[in-house]
Amino acid sequence: QVQLVESGGGLVQAGDSLRLSCVLSGRTFSSYSMYWFRQAPGKERVFVAGISWIGVTAYSDFAKGRFTISRDNAKGAVYLQMNSLKPEDTAVYYCAADPTWQLGRTANEFNYWGQGTQVTVSS
Numbered sequence: 412q413v414q415l416v417e418s419g420g421g422l423v424q425a426g427d428s429l430r431l432s433c434v435l436s437g438r439t440f441s442s443y444s445m446y447w448f449r450q451a452p453g454k455e456r457v458f459v460a461g462i463s464w465i466g467v468t469a470y471s472d473f474a475k476g477r478f479t480i481s482r483d484n485a486k487g488a489v490y491l492q493m494n495s496l497k498p499e500d501t502a503v504y505y506c507a508a509d510p511t512w513q514l515g516r517t518a519n520e521f522n523y524w525g526q527g528t529q530v531t532v533s534s
Contacts, residue, residue: 412437412438413436413437413508415433415434415507415523417432417504417526417527418431418432419528420529421529421531423532423533424533425496425497425533425534426495428496429496430490431490431493431530432489433490433491433525434488435508436487440484441464441484443508443510444462444464444509445461445482445506445508446458446462446521447505447506447507448504448505448518454502455518456518457518458471458516459473459474459478460479460480462481466482473499477493477495477496479492480492493530496532500530500532501531502530503527503529504527505526507523507524508521508523
């Protein structure tokens, strides 16, 4: 059974940086592609960034140039470095795991989720 635990959220000011972490347990981490999604109040959960099991990365338009996804297979962890944060980045951030590297999927197509970590950016 895949278990995901996120950490690193918090309250920051606009322009600040945060680094989110997500640790996978229960299965071989290197076999999974990892994704970050976010969900703002009253809105759908949307794709932020993804990294394949071999390190290919992809970003949503709003994340390009500001966010960086990375993974450490030895630690079983995926990270999301978020720079130049804006108030509109305020959301609960979730990591998801899937054996398949496939972009363009909606959140309900993923089976494995963490509990989420709150990111709040004040103006």
